[in-house]
Amino acid sequence: MSNFKKKFYYIFSIGIFIGLNACAFNKGENPIPVNKTVSYMTDVKPILVTHCFKCHSDTATNPQKPGYAFFNNFSDVQKYALRSSTSNPNYSVLIARLKHLESPEMPYKETPLPDSLIQTIQDWVLLGAPNN
Ligand code: HEC
Incomplete structure (x- = not known):
């Protein structure tokens, strides 16, 4: 895999991670x-x-x-x-x-x-x- 692709997948997975956490927060599953x-x-x-x-x-x-x-x-x-x-x-x-x-x-x-x-x-x- 090219370095560029690796970087892309890395950033992409961080995005998914943050996105999923944001959803959990919106559903109100995590009082902060x-x-x-x-x-x-x-x-x-x-x-x-x-x-x-x-x-x-x-x-x-x-x-x-x-x-x-x-x-x-x-x-x-x-x-x-x-x-x-x-x-x-x-x-x-x-x-x-x-x-x-x-x-x-x-x-x-x-x-x-x-x-x-x-x-x-x-x-x-x-x-x-x-x-x-
Ligand atoms: C217009 C009248 C009205 C207002 C204003 C109102 N309520 Fe209620 N509330 C009700 C009624 C009627 C019920 C019972 C509904 C049912 O169980 O079918 C209820 C039920 C509840 C219950 C459930 C009690 C139980 O034993 O299950 C809670 C908790 C509650 N209200 C909190 C609040 C809060 C907090 C506020 C203010 C943000 C509020 N209510 C504003 C009419 C009102």
Whole structure:
């Protein structure tokens, strides 16, 4: 094989390797922390208050509220943050719903949260979902 061809195959295989890994990441099989100093009180809770509490807290205003008040206190949220999803065991139920890996997707019948907000919640889950 010519040197040129060897080089070509070498670079080609690196390309395939990176490509396959990128696919695995997109399918959400590999949660990667971005920010390791994320806080529940200042970063995560405000997202849930804005996007989730209208259906999932005692003070929910949504007519579907009965039976759906899943996030009444911190330990409720933590439970969903730590319980692994049956659809994708690399993620917790909370993240799997947000990433649309488990249905029904959340927020229910609304546009998904931006990736950056999902990542913030994911970072907190990767810390072990502390009450910080
Ligand atoms: C418009 C109302 C509404 C909003 C907003 C909403 N949800 Fe839900 N959520 C529901 C309903 C209804 C269900 C139950 C669906 C079912 O099981 O069929 C549910 C179920 C869930 C469950 C599963 C609970 C279980 O025991 O299986 C999780 C986790 C969840 N939601 C998280 C969230 C998060 C996180 C947000 C905010 C990003 C959110 N939801 C926003 C209505 C909502």
